[in-house]
Amino acid sequence: MNRQEVKYALTKAATLSKRLIKTAIQSSASDIHFIPQQEQVFIFLRCHGERQYQSTLSHQQYLMMLSYYKYIGKMDIGESRKPQQGVIYYEHNADTYSLRLSLLPTTPVESLAIRLLPQKQMQTLPHLFLFPFQLQQIQQWLQYRSGLLLLTGATGTGKSTLLYALLKTFMEQNKFQTITLEDPVEKQLDQIIQIQINERAGVTYDAGLKAALRHDPDIIMVGEIRDAKTAQFAFRAASTGHLVLSTLHANDGKGTIHRLVNMGITPLEIDHHLLAVASMKLLSLNDTGFGQRRAAIMELLEREQIHQVIADEPSCVTPSFQQLKRKAFAYGFTNYI
Missing domain, CATH: 3.30.450.90 (Beta-Lactamase)
Known part of the structure; x- marks a missing residue:
């Protein structure tokens, strides 16, 4: 032509x-x-x-x-x-x-x-959750100042959306120096330093984390823990007085702990530095009364439950996805279990 x-x-x-x-x-x-x-x-x-x-x-x-x-x-x-x-x-x-x-x-x-x-639309925390008691648990995480918070689930379950909503709420309630490492940067956030991962140029998660730690951060957000090296560095950052937020692909709360162990994180490191895990799934709600939208249900593990999973104790009690789906059906939120 x-x-x-x-x-x-x-x-x-x-x-x-x-x-x-x-x-x-x-x-x-x-x-x-x-x-x-x-x-x-x-x-x-x-x-x-x-x-x-x-x-x-x-x-x-x-x-x-x-x-x-x-x-x-x-x-x-x-x-x-x-x-x-x-x-x-x-x-x-x-x-x-x-x-x-x-x-x-x-x-x-x-x-x-x-x-x-x-880029301009930002979901608020209350809009993301189906059950208020789970929102209240997540809101308590805003009191943490050091350690690791993990959001897990399959692709498309809203991990990044919740991550951004948490960051936004942290920034509204506190004046923190916040640095994110993302591949790619999904949303531009005000008053936050966002680093675009570019492995071809040598800007890996590992290199970016090392550079971020020299930049006096209070909060570090790692878009996704993809390999053992990034997992180990995230735990090291959490152990030095920083609050680290990240995502990980795992099917449920217990599966998150097992995946971390497979990545070489010791049970002692998990017990000491992993503050909480929110494993997410999205439910499509009935059109009547809710509009056409989806909301998150979560298996939430906090310090006590994490310790119980590590110790392989049968007494680890947290509502499972199946129990939450049955509850949503009983309340008329969905038409299926």
Whole structure:
């Protein structure tokens, strides 16, 4: 194609993209999935945890959009054999959305997924919880000044949302020097130092944590503990008088303790420095009275329960996810157990 044809194709792709992103935002979608098939490309939106069919594109339209997203997301336009990631920003109704682009090499053409992250919308703690008694337990965590607080769960269970809400509440109630290490930075926060992890440039979680400790922090937020090295450094930071907040992939509260042990954290370190664990799942609420939204239920482990799990005591008592689901059903919050 000549320069004029390329310009026309990019303009057309930009128009298609804006229309699709606007639809996704109006549908309260968290993600857009492009699923290439032999004849066409299917587009799905993830709304309130459920993937919903949206529309289809021809291969020609999709390839045009891929080139557009690669270009504005600062990815390699000529690369189709390796995974790539990029970030673009979109303005809608006085809000800015960070769009995280993820490309995977698939047959017959690359697959694209887009995560939509509103930058100005910030969930408050009371809005996130289904049960008030769990909110009250979490609010008590705001009194801590050193140690490690962990939020755990599967992908898409709201760990990052709760992490940001906790940070915001900490900042409203106290004047703390707060530093975050994130990959990527999902929301821009006022009066907080946010470090973007960039492993290609040598800014790893480990290197970032070392640098953050020299910057006189009161609170350190680690976006995610992904490996043993980061876990060990987070515990060391918690042991030196800093309050550390982070997330970890684990199925439940007990599974969190076992995963830490598998990462090389000793039971003694866990017992001394892990203040609390909130293992999260999201429940879709009934439309009647609640609107179409989801709320968190949590298995909460605090110091006593953590000690009991480490000691493998059968007396560890905390409401399980199944018990919380039954309670939600009994109160009419959901239609299923």
